[in-house]
Amino acid sequence: MNIRDLKLFKHLTGTLHFGQTSQACNITPSGLTRTIQRLENELGKKLFTRNQRTVTLTGSGRIFASYADEVLQSWNKLQNDLNRDGILRGELTLYCSVTAILSILPSILERFRNTHPRVHINLQTGDAAMALGRLESGEADISIAALPDDLPASLTFKKIIETPLIFIAPKDAGKTVAYRNGSIDWQKTPLILAERGLSRSRTEAWFRKKRVVPNVYSQVAGNEAIITLVSMGCGVGIIPELVLLKSPMKEEVKILQISPALQTFSVGVCTTIKNMHNPIVSEFWHNAGNEPEHET
CATH class of the missing domain: 1.10.10.10 (Winged helix-like DNA-binding domain superfamily/Winged helix DNA-binding domain)
Incomplete structure (x- = not known):
């Protein structure tokens, strides 16, 4: 072999x-x-x-x-x-969403590439909800991910930014959002949910606290798909605000002011603890910011 x-x-x-x-x-x-x-x-x-x-x-x-x-x-x-010339060589596989590529990765990659130009970077994109799974399966060395409520003991996480989790509606929300006594009637207003992941679990927890069973119109993979369906008037969606800020369809939807607010997302770099022994991973981690925000 x-x-x-x-x-x-x-x-x-x-x-x-x-x-x-x-x-x-x-x-x-x-x-x-x-x-x-x-x-x-x-x-x-x-x-x-x-x-x-x-x-x-x-x-x-x-x-x-x-x-x-x-x-x-x-x-x-x-x-x-x-290669004792001090030049780091090898490959690094990154997994992240399209939003992360547009908003988080550019500055990190620029610093890393300037310092270590001989490292080849393999970039994989997909549903943000799959980011931690890619690490655990060994498909990626580092992921850009949201910090889960319970970080697996095998992983370590460093926060880069925080972003609110927001409700969005079509620009002309009157045809989609139903109200009762001045508040949204969630049993009549169609809701578009993430198929899986942290936003899904936090949305479900939010509705449980309100003791409401929402009218789920669709469950989709990917925040970009949620924005698309909302812009078409299919229902109200729930996404991280960071995604909306980088979306080409942000002018087609509007943010709903909902109380109480959903719990914010901590977004950052994540890898397995054993990967930290890899000098390439360690160097990328260093370029991503300061000391780990959360580590187990």
Whole structure:
């Protein structure tokens, strides 16, 4: 086995999807299959169980994934130890939402790239609710994420900014928002929720405190999709204010003044504690600001 094989294996343990990994790693699906088969032949154990719908890690696969993690971290350290010219080399995989790319990453990346131009950065984008999962699966080295109410013990977090969680309505809210006794009637006003993630859990907690079962119109992945549906008059949505400020559709919606306000988001960089031993991750962390705001 070689380092590239281990990298392909590790990526596949995160996606559990041969097509996604082959596309992301620039290898044909058949080439990826042969790589995994070669590893299984060398180990004498099945690493994945596959059927027509799903791919899952076997018990042996989970053990080998820990081994691959250790080898790849040692490899990165070796590469830098061998190059004693003080220049950091290697790869860093970042995962974040489009909003984070527009609002948070530019200044951090500029500082990091100016200091460490030989580090290649792989940037992955997607639903912010998936950010912590990408770290735990090993698909990303660092994520830009919202601090959850309970940060897993394996992760560490550094706050960069705080942003309110806000209610938004169409510009012409009169056709969408229903009122009763001067307050929004949530049983008649359609509500657009995040499919998963921190904003979803905090919204549900907010309605539980009010002892109201809202009229849920739609559940979608991604804050940008919520803004789009709201702008079309489909209902009221709940998103971090930071997302709205960077949205090209911000003029198509308006913020509703709702009391009590939802709990604010702390947004920052997040990684696994074991990743902090990686000099590239450690340097990026340093460039992201001061000492960790929250660490377990």
